[in-house]
Amino acid sequence: MVYVEQRKFDQSTASGNMAKTLAGKYKLDSLLASAYLTMGNQYRLLGQFQPALHEYAIALTYAFRLLDELRIVEGLENSAVVLEHLGRLDEAASCYQLATQRQDSVLKTQEQTSALVNRRFNLLFKQGDLALHTGNLSKAETIFEENLKTLPSGMRELMARNRLALTEVYLRTERLFEAESTLTPALALSASGQYPEIEWQAKFMEGRLLEKCLGT
Numbered sequence: 001m002v003y004v005e006q007r008k009f010d011q012s013t014a015s016g017n018m019a020k021t022l023a024g025k026y027k028l029d030s031l032l033a034s035a036y037l038t039m040g041n042q043y044r045l046l047g048q049f050q051p052a053l054h055e056y057a058i059a060l061t062y063a064f065r066l067l068d069e070l071r072i073v074e075g076l077e078n079s080a081v082v083l084e085h086l087g088r089l090d091e092a093a094s095c096y097q098l099a100t101q102r103q104d105s106v107l108k109t110q111e112q113t114s115a116l117v118n119r120r121f122n123l124l125f126k127q128g129d130l131a132l133h134t135g136n137l138s139k140a141e142t143i144f145e146e147n148l149k150t151l152p153s154g155m156r157e158l159m160a161r162n163r164l165a166l167t168e169v170y171l172r173t174e175r176l177f178e179a180e181s182t183l184t185p186a187l188a189l190s191a192s193g194q195y196p197e198i199e200w201q202a203k204f205m206e207g208r209l210l211e212k213c214l215g216t
Contacts (some may be wrong), residue, residue, distance in 0.1 A: 029062045029065060029066055030062075030066060030068065032059075032062050033059050033062035033063045033066065033068060033071050033075075034059075034071070035059075036055045036056070036058045036059035036062065037055070037056065037059040037071065037074060037075060037078070039055040040052045040053075040054075040055035040056040040059060040075075040078060040082075041078065043055060044078065044081065044082055047085075049082045049085045049086050050086070052078075052082050053079060053082045053083070053086070056075050056078055056079045056082065057079070059071065059075045060072065060075040060076070060079070063075055069102055069105060069106045069109075070106065072099075072102050073099050073102045073103050073106065073119065073123075076095045076096075076098050076099035076102065077095070077096070077099045077119075077123060077126075079095045080092045080093075080095035080096045080099065080126070083095060084130065089130065089134055092130060093127065093130055093131070093134075096123060096126050096127045096130065097127060099123050100120065100123045100124060100127065103116070103119055103120045103123055104120065107120060117152065118155065118158075121147055121150075121151055121155060121158055122158065124143055124146065124147050125143075125144075125147060125158060125161060125162060125165070127143055128140045128143030128144045128147070128162075128165060129165060131143065132165055132168060132169065137169050137172060137173060140165065140166075140169055141166065141169045144162045144163075144165050144166040144169065145166065147162045148162050148163065148166065156189055156195075157195050157198065159185075159189075160185075160186045160189045160190070160195065160198045160202070161198070163182050163183065163185060163186040164183070164186055164198070164201050164202060164205055166182050167179045167182045167183045167186070167205050167209070168205070170182060171205075171208060171209065171212065174212075176209065176212055176213055179209055179212075180209060183202065183205055183206060183209060186198065186202045186205075187202045187203075187206060189202075190202040190203070
């Protein structure tokens with residue numbers, strides 16, 4: 001399996017490098033931005049985070065030159081993911097924030113498709129999740145609460161993830177009533193069997209809440 005994945009990566013790398021060479025020869029900046037983003041994604045999926053960050057930085061150079069907002073958002077978001085893996089959390093938070101700001105600009109100037117709206121709420125969730133894991137509970141709470149107030153009703157999985165994360169904030173701050181009322185709808189969604197990961201996380205959170213309520 002490792003060999004197969006490595007072979008696929010080698011082939012993809014060769015294709016990516018060829019695309020960069022051709023795009024550079026003919027000064028096709030749009031294709032160059034895409035090629036560098038693709039190469040960054042390949043390195044990221046293989047866990048080679050420093051080379052991935054390098055590719056994303058070059059992709060962003062072309063995207064900013066072109067004022068290509070969608071590629072700017074993608075490059076910033078993917079850079080943030082890589083920076084998290086590298087432990088550069090302040091930089092990751094800045095990239096998520098910038099990506100969200102640029103995504104808001106996109107939504108003001110383009111048709112608000114479900115994909116564009118989904119990306120904005122996912123970016124906000126990632127900001128909150130990073131704040132939660134770095135102990136900035138007030139920031140995390142604000143973001144998760146904002147998401148829950150404005151999320152479209154159809155985004156059930158992301159709504160549940162925000163509820164679970166906000167429940168975590170309440171548990172850490174010993175606000176058990178708020179934790180229970182926030183968790184209950186996520187438990188109801190998990191019972192549908194559609195989201196196995198949400199289900200076990202919700203059950204685990206329910207167990208932690210019960211322990212705290214019983215003082216164990």
